[in-house]
Amino acid sequence: MHYRRAFVPGGTFFFTLGLADRSQSLLTKHIDVLRASFRRVKARHPFEIVAQVVLPDHLHAVWRLPEGDADYPLRWALIKSGFSRRLPAYEAIPLSRRRKRERAVWQRRYWEHRIRDEEDLQRHVDYIHFNPVKHGHVSRAADWPYSSIHRYIRNGAIPADWGG
Structure with missing residues (x-):
């Protein structure tokens, strides 16, 4: 099956990525490993994280790519593989993944x-910041530690009691 991706150089994109086993909490349990993977990729392939939230089993992000660059699949592949390689082996790896030398940490697709515009951007940023409340992890969005909401609050873009 062939999936169509929107390749817009310098574009802004919303992403959702999940773990292969959604009962795991690897993303928050190993948040330092995930952050290091992001840093390594951003150093070699720059992009701006407009907003992001990391939950135990999935993450949401809005990225803005540099002018003339549309290669977010490379960035995600490097982030996912960098994170996976630094985790202790815990999972049973299906044959289809072993043949491709993959771990069974992430869902293959995202x-x-x-x-498309500022309204669309705001809707997705709000969705990202409210997601920990939606999933019952906290009662106030600002109480979730793995969210760009803290930067938005520091910058005065939203009040500390937003989403609660």
């Missing part, structure tokens, strides 16, 4: 949506 959701992407090209942000």
Whole structure:
């Protein structure tokens, strides 16, 4: 099956990525490993994280790519593989993944949506910041530690009691 991706150089995109086993909490349990993977990729392939939230089993992000660059699949592949390689082996790896030398940490696919305008951007940023409340992890969005909401609050873009 062939999936169509929106390749817009310098574009802004919303992403959702999940673990292969959604009962795991690897993303928050190993948040330092995930952050290091992001840093390594951003150093070699720059992009701006407009907003992001990391939950135990999935993450959402809005990225803005540099002018002339549309290669977010490379960035995600490097982030996912960098994270996976630094985790202790815990999972049973199906033959189909072993043949491709893959771990069974992440779902193979991810959701992407090209942000079309400021209203679309704001809707997705709000969705990202409210997600820990939606999933019952906290009662106030600002109480979730793995969210860009803290930067938005520091910058005065939203009040500390937003989403609660």
